[in-house]
Amino acid sequence: MSNVLVLVDHTAGKVRKTTAELLTIARRLGEPVAVFIGDGVQEALPALGQYGATKVIALTNADLTQYLVAPKAEALQQVAAKVEPAAILIASSTEGKEVAARLAVKLDSGLITDAVDVVAGDGGPVTTQSVFAGNYTVQAKVTHGTPIITVKPNAATPEAAETSPEVEEFDVTISDAAKTARITESKPREATGRPELTEAAIIVSGGRGTGGDFGPIEAFADSLGAAVGASRAAVDSGWYPHAYQVGQTGKTVSPQLYVAAGISGAIQHRAGMQTSKTIVAVNKDEEAPIFELVDFGVVGDLHKVLPAATEEVTKR
Numbered sequence: 001m002s003n004v005l006v007l008v009d010h011t012a013g014k015v016r017k018t019t020a021e022l023l024t025i026a027r028r029l030g031e032p033v034a035v036f037i038g039d040g041v042q043e044a045l046p047a048l049g050q051y052g053a054t055k056v057i058a059l060t061n062a063d064l065t066q067y068l069v070a071p072k073a074e075a076l077q078q079v080a081a082k083v084e085p086a087a088i089l090i091a092s093s094t095e096g097k098e099v100a101a102r103l104a105v106k107l108d109s110g111l112i113t114d115a116v117d118v119v120a121g122d123g124g125p126v127t128t129q130s131v132f133a134g135n136y137t138v139q140a141k142v143t144h145g146t147p148i149i150t151v152k153p154n155a156a157t158p159e160a161a162e163t164s165p166e167v168e169e170f171d172v173t174i175s176d177a178a179k180t181a182r183i184t185e186s187k188p189r190e191a192t193g194r195p196e197l198t199e200a201a202i203i204v205s206g207g208r209g210t211g212g213d214f215g216p217i218e219a220f221a222d223s224l225g226a227a228v229g230a231s232r233a234a235v236d237s238g239w240y241p242h243a244y245q246v247g248q249t250g251k252t253v254s255p256q257l258y259v260a261a262g263i264s265g266a267i268q269h270r271a272g273m274q275t276s277k278t279i280v281a282v283n284k285d286e287e288a289p290i291f292e293l294v295d296f297g298v299v300g301d302l303h304k305v306l307p308a309a310t311e312e313v314t315k316r
């Protein structure tokens with residue numbers, strides 16, 4: 001069976017859920033081989049084994065963690081030359097997509113970004129993704145070189161498949177040309193106690209209809225263990241930070257459940273959330289365009305509907 005490389009997304013060995021998703025997808029395509037960059041491989045091992053990594057290639061060259069992006073692309077190129085994988089899977093984070101693009105150039109390979117599904121097909125993986133500001137959903141396949149695919153969070157439900165992967169230390173050489181963006185400061189993620197927006201299984205987003213009061217949005221989100229998102233109108237009004245904006249000029253999300261409250265459903269907002277598995281809207285205008293794409297809609301004032309929903313969820 002061919003090897004499928006998965007770039008591990010982690011913080012000091014704490015493996016993120018997106019990696020479990022990538023390993024689950026990799027098992028559909030071949031034998032998952034995890035590529036772990038930086039310190040903490042031993043801490044990461046149980047999580048990587050839980051989701052079926054057959055081997056972990058550990059890269060500890062300091063240049064990989066002292067500089068952004070380019071060294072990782074060079075390192076993956078060297079790993080790929082050794083492993084000759086059938087595909088390379090990387091999480092669709094900002095850095096992940098940049099690493100993938102540079103790697104594709106180095107390997108002279110085709111690249112598909114932001115896949116929401118990947119399955120095995122004749123002659124290589126077949127991906128599904130939403131393109132052109134969400135106007136089309138397409139299936140695609142890399143036809144040249146090693147398929148490099150970035151996969152959006154929540155594209156797969158992590159399925160355990162216990163293995164005991166061996167760790168192989170792998171030396172890479174990083175050129176001076178790749179040492180351009182030296183990291184001088186790294187800010188820890190804001191500790192909100194909520195899941196990361198792009199990884200969350202449930203997101204509750206608020207728009208202009210909140211009138212600036214995100215209290216009901218946050219309370220409902222917390223009752224569900226959800227992340228909070230916002231429309232651009234809410235962000236531009238200074239009601240919520242830009243880091244939480246969903247849409248064409250914000251984050252692209254694909255949760256199991258997306259609740260849009262007080263959001264009209266402009267095309268630019270849809271572009272960031274319409275691949276969500278289930279969409280629910282709360283809007284007091286029954287003609288609001290968001291109702292065209294919802295699975296469930298509530299016509300009503302979010303300041304009444306959300307507290308009632310929060311109370312109901314909290315009771316259970």
Ligand code: FAD
Nearest residue numbers: 207208209231232233247248249250262263264269284302
């Ligand atoms: P509105 O369109 O004003 O809608 C507010 C909704 O709230 C209405 O439907 C109203 O009926 C409802 N409402 C009001 N009061 C209540 C209440 N009490 N209870 C329930 N419902 C209520 N937008 C994004 O979101 N993300 C982007 O990334 C983005 N990028 C853009 C990029 C470009 C280049 C451009 C031109 C625009 C972009 N926009 C983006 C803006 C987008 O076009 C819309 O203006 C924006 O999404 C509107 O936000 P909204 O739905 O919160 O506000």
